Amino acid sequence: MADTVDRAKIQEEIKVQGLVVRKLKTDKAPKEQIGEEVAKLLALKAQLGGDDGPKKFVLKTPKGTRDYNPHQMAIREGVFGKIIRCFKRHGAETIDTPVFELKETLTGKYGEDSKLIYDLKDQGGEICSLRYDLTVSLCAQVNS
16 A cells, blocks of 8 residues: 555655646647556556545534534533523523524514525425524414
């Protein structure tokens, strides 16, 4: 198995050989000559091989989101616990509202800012949208 330096060298050779093949094709070189250079390119790729060693797997999270490890969650839960106790001490109550709403409800409220709304389509054909703030939820609770 090629080490990191060898792999980098082979990858560079593959890049150069790829340019050679492209130039020959652009210049409409004889098929035999192109075939020879393609064979060299394939041989280089075979040298690089399919690295069966451990692969680095990187998960990308959407903008504005993150994962919390157990230590971070303990801190987070402690902070939220203090906030919740403070709110309850002053008479606040917990509500739980959905994260999406009928699109017509949100576009009626936001109007031109509807381009900020992410649309979802349920199986019944209704168009729903993700809420990006709690204004609608709060209004619904106040009105009930």
